[in-house]
Amino acid sequence: MRVVGGDHPSRSARRLAAVSDEALVAGMAARDEQSAAVFVRRYERRVFGLALAMLGDAALAQDVAQEALVRAWRHAAVFDPARAPVASWLLTIARNLAIDALRLRRSVPLAGDELARLGGGDRESDRALDVALSIPGLHAALAGLPPEQRRALVLAHAYGYTAAEIGRIEQIPLGTAKTRIRSGMAKLRVSMAGEADR
Numbered sequence: 001m002r003v004v005g006g007d008h009p010s011r012s013a014r015r016l017a018a019v020s021d022e023a024l025v026a027g028m029a030a031r032d033e034q035s036a037a038v039f040v041r042r043y044e045r046r047v048f049g050l051a052l053a054m055l056g057d058a059a060l061a062q063d064v065a066q067e068a069l070v071r072a073w074r075h076a077a078v079f080d081p082a083r084a085p086v087a088s089w090l091l092t093i094a095r096n097l098a099i100d101a102l103r104l105r106r107s108v109p110l111a112g113d114e115l116a117r118l119g120g121g122d123r124e125s126d127r128a129l130d131v132a133l134s135i136p137g138l139h140a141a142l143a144g145l146p147p148e149q150r151r152a153l154v155l156a157h158a159y160g161y162t163a164a165e166i167g168r169i170e171q172i173p174l175g176t177a178k179t180r181i182r183s184g185m186a187k188l189r190v191s192m193a194g195e196a197d198r
Contacts, residue, residue, distance in 0.1 A: 021086035028076035040069055046087070047094045049139050053154050054098040056147045064101055068094035102151075141191035149184030156181050 019027075019038070027035025047068050051061035071093050079089060142150050148170070155161045155169065167177040 022081050025072075025076045025079045025086055028073050029079070036073055039072070043087070043090055044069065047090060050091055050094050051098050052139055053142050053150065054095070055101060056143060056145070056150045058143070060101055061098075064094060064097045068097055071097075137192060141188050144191055145184050145187055149180045149187065152177060152180035153184040153188065 019035075021039075021042070024035045024039040024042070028039060044065060048061055048065040051064040051068070052058060055061050055064065068090065072090050079086070083089075084092070142153070145153070151170065152166055155166050156163070161169070163177040163181060164174055166172075166181070167174045170177065172180075
């Protein structure tokens with residue numbers, strides 16, 4: 001699969017741009033590279049945004065996004081629209097890869113049950129995350145936060161975890177979790193207000 005499409009999409013690729021997500025995944029399952037190119041163009045920013053919000057490292061987020069899109073290509077044949085919408089399926093792949101990347105970077109690994117809970121968002125969480133990632137300037141504002149504050153905010157506001165749950169996931173005291181959420185929100189508000197003034 002060539003993830004990067006050409007500069008001038010063909011007529012069939014332009015026609016595919018209006019096709020449903022499910023039809024694009026079916027095309028990828030049939031190994032249609034044009035379907036894959038349109039799918040990548042449709043989702044690459046959202047997948048990268050999720051990875052960046054979770055990891056705070058653009059280069060690592062790019063690697064995670066690339067791998068998520070490649071896995072979608074490889075596993076398109078097993079996609080089941082009855083289980084989840086395409087966006088949730090793809091973002092779950094990306095989220096799981098980002099969690100794996102975070103786990104590799106941590107000095108103290110996450111416990112298996114905590115890792116499972118962190119990787120298993122429900123549809124409401126997926127929708128909240130989709131909406132949040134579509135806000136202009138949010139990616140840059142999140143990237144400007146210290147990694148521990150960024151993780152606390154994503155866990156609290158995108159996935160709905162309480163400060164106590166974040167404390168257990170991050171293996172930090174409850175007070176520290178609350179401080180990270182509060183400080184991160186304050187910095188995010190200032191950054192987003194500056195973005196709105198531009």
